[in-house]
Amino acid sequence: MAVVLVVEDDAFICELTEMTVQDWGHQTLSANDVDEALEILRSPQHIDILFTDIYLKTAVVGGFELARQAIKMRPHLCVLYTTGNFVTNDMRALFIGDAECIRKPYTPRQLQTSFEHLLAAHS
Amino acid sequence: MTDSFGKKVVDDIAASDIVETVPSALLVLDRDLHITSANRAFYQTFRTSAEETEGSHIYELGNRQWDIPSLRTLLESVIPHRATVEGFEVEHDFPTIGRRTMLVNARKIFRPGDHDGFILLAIEDVSEERAARAESKRNWLLTKSIVDTIRDPLVVLEHDMTIVTASKAFLTIFGITEAETQGRGVFELGQHQWDVPALRDLMERVLPENKSIENFEIEDDFPGLGRRVFNLNARKISQPGNHTSRMLLVFEDITDRKQRERDALTLTNEISHRIKNNLQIVVGLIAFEVKRTAAPCVLGYKAMQARISAIAELYDLISQSSHGRAIAVDAYLKEIVKSMSASLLGPESGITIEVKSEALDIDPERAVPFGLLVNELATNAIKHAFPDGKGRIVLRVQRVGDVIELTVADDGVGIKKNTVSPKITERRGADYVAIFVRQLGGTILAAEPEKPGTTIRIRLPLLLVLPEGAEPIAA
Numbered sequence: 001m002a003v004v005l006v007v008e009d010d011a012f013i014c015e016l017t018e019m020t021v022q023d024w025g026h027q028t029l030s031a032n033d034v035d036e037a038l039e040i041l042r043s044p045q046h047i048d049i050l051f052t053d054i055y056l057k058t059a060v061v062g063g064f065e066l067a068r069q070a071i072k073m074r075p076h077l078c079v080l081y082t083t084g085n086f087v088t089n090d091m092r093a094l095f096i097g098d099a100e101c102i103r104k105p106y107t108p109r110q111l112q113t114s115f116e117h118l119l120a121a122h123s
Numbered sequence: 124m125t126d127s128f129g130k131k132v133v134d135d136i137a138a139s140d141i142v143e144t145v146p147s148a149l150l151v152l153d154r155d156l157h158i159t160s161a162n163r164a165f166y167q168t169f170r171t172s173a174e175e176t177e178g179s180h181i182y183e184l185g186n187r188q189w190d191i192p193s194l195r196t197l198l199e200s201v202i203p204h205r206a207t208v209e210g211f212e213v214e215h216d217f218p219t220i221g222r223r224t225m226l227v228n229a230r231k232i233f234r235p236g237d238h239d240g241f242i243l244l245a246i247e248d249v250s251e252e253r254a255a256r257a258e259s260k261r262n263w264l265l266t267k268s269i270v271d272t273i274r275d276p277l278v279v280l281e282h283d284m285t286i287v288t289a290s291k292a293f294l295t296i297f298g299i300t301e302a303e304t305q306g307r308g309v310f311e312l313g314q315h316q317w318d319v320p321a322l323r324d325l326m327e328r329v330l331p332e333n334k335s336i337e338n339f340e341i342e343d344d345f346p347g348l349g350r351r352v353f354n355l356n357a358r359k360i361s362q363p364g365n366h367t368s369r370m371l372l373v374f375e376d377i378t379d380r381k382q383r384e385r386d387a388l389t390l391t392n393e394i395s396h397r398i399k400n401n402l403q404i405v406v407g408l409i410a411f412e413v414k415r416t417a418a419p420c421v422l423g424y425k426a427m428q429a430r431i432s433a434i435a436e437l438y439d440l441i442s443q444s445s446h447g448r449a450i451a452v453d454a455y456l457k458e459i460v461k462s463m464s465a466s467l468l469g470p471e472s473g474i475t476i477e478v479k480s481e482a483l484d485i486d487p488e489r490a491v492p493f494g495l496l497v498n499e500l501a502t503n504a505i506k507h508a509f510p511d512g513k514g515r516i517v518l519r520v521q522r523v524g525d526v527i528e529l530t531v532a533d534d535g536v537g538i539k540k541n542t543v544s545p546k547i548t549e550r551r552g553a554d555y556v557a558i559f560v561r562q563l564g565g566t567i568l569a570a571e572p573e574k575p576g577t578t579i580r581i582r583l584p585l586l587l588v589l590p591e592g593a594e595p596i597a598a
Binding site: 010012013016017019020023055060083084085086103104105106107108109110113 | 389392395396397398399400402403404405406407408410411414425428431432435439465466469470
């Protein structure tokens with residue numbers, strides 16, 4: 001069982017994702033923007049995976065900044081980005097460490113596979 | 124004895140032979156400006172003879188053609204006060220030889236015991252050289268006036284990157300004077316905005332390697348202009364017959380164009396974000412239906428997820444093709460396959476999908492039904508061809524005349540000939556294929572029963588001939 005922080009500006013997608021992830025036996029936390037997410041990351045709450053949208057309403061590439069700050073606080077955190085936009089090489093250059101990225105619309109199976117990859121790489 | 128003889132020989136040579144062989148016209152005048160002697164070059168240049176010349180007063184010579192105000196100034200005002208005069212220029216219309224520019228060097232020569240001395244005039248015809256210089260100046264002024272009419276700022280540079288000239292547009296836009304640019308290094312201008320190592324490197328290769336610079340982009344804050352984006356183009360320029368070459372550097376202000384591109388990109392990203400979020404919701408809702416649905420329907424729901432993913436991929440390509448560009452079919456199919464493999468097969472699947480396509484471009488307007496057609500055919504193969512979960516599907520696109528032929532071949536169990544009434548979901552897949560082929564104006568070719576597995580061949584009039592210079596979109 002892992003703890004997943006889902007950061008998604010669309011509340012409906014956020015909830016659907018949480019339900020999907022909970023079905024696999026994981027625990028979820030959620031935030032709709034960078035500030036909310038940072039508040040959770042600053043708390044003593046254990047977190048294994050940060051699953052964040054790159055394009056957040058309040059910040060065009062807020063997901064990158066969030067992941068950068070999150071890794072400073074928690075160097076062993078797994079990071080999985082998602083986006084509906086093209087992932088260019090310039091964007092890839094902003095990925096932290098061994099982070100992965102999953103394009104929208106992703107199926108539950110694609111999401112599960114990405115989680116498994118990340119958890120295996122960090123175990 | 125030998126020495127005095129030797130000196131005599133040298134004096135004799137100096138007085139006659141040397142004078143006769145020098146290319147400049149020489150005249151020797153006494154203190155009253157009478158000509159005592161002249162050399163051969165003088166007679167040839169001014170088409171006269173020793174008889175007409177020697178003993179004459181210089182102003183009387185050849186119908187007074189030497190009675191020139193500037194020569195009078197030299198002989199009467201300058202020479203009496205100076206021992207030598209060099210480079211005195213006389214321009215005059217000579218009756219015998221026409222308009223000429225002469226360069227006169229004068230020297231007063233004294234013999235021992237002779238206090239008056241005489242004047243040696245060396246006259247060189249520099250008319251052609253001066254005409255060439257005037258022509259060059261005229262050409263330069265003409266070039267500069269053309270340069271000044273060009274709206275884009277430009278400069279001409281020497282090998283060492285110093286500015287020879289800057290166009291009016293350059294001076295106006297960057298708010299500097301001509302004097303401030305001439306002889307200054309281009310990298311020192313303004314706040315050293317052009318001093319970019321990559322640009323320096325390219326510019327240093329323009330002249331020695333004759334390598335032009337095309338569209339080097341620089342974005343910076345310019346005094347009085349604010350933030351600007353310039354495209355720099357440079358090329359070697361040289362005049363015919365002139366061994367020296369210089370560099371023409373043109374600055375194109377593309378700030379507005381860049382801003383429009385950025386706005387368009389922001390808008391595309393925003394729309395893409397919204398659409399993909401909506402598609403994500405649909406995929407999420409289907410995922411929840413899958414959990415509550417009886418097993419036979421699950422594959423149908425998953426196929427629906429694959430179709431939605433295909434539409435998402437297509438949306439990306441279509442949004443990119445908004446500039447009317449074509450879509451590279453090879454890259455396009457690979458993206459569709461990637462998406463389909465992820466949603467329908469998963470990483471552990473024994474079924475593989477390969478793309479073997481020629482480098483062809485298709486019409487972006489009809490890429491959506493084409494992508495959905497490929498998706499349906501491949502989905503059908505995944506669903507029916509491999510009951511043991513292992514096999515290979517090959518998607519091939521090739522040009523046949525002026526149409527493209529799409530082949531979807533699998534090495535699976537093949538279509539059962541005695542299937543009378545396929546299930547409604549299977550029929551649906553085939554129906555979709557028929558609809559998309561009809562929409563695209565294509566033809567389904569007869570199956571090839573002798574081959575193992577199933578091969579579907581469809582010819583489609585989707586080929587797009589690109590105009591020269593247009594680039595297809597890589598997915």
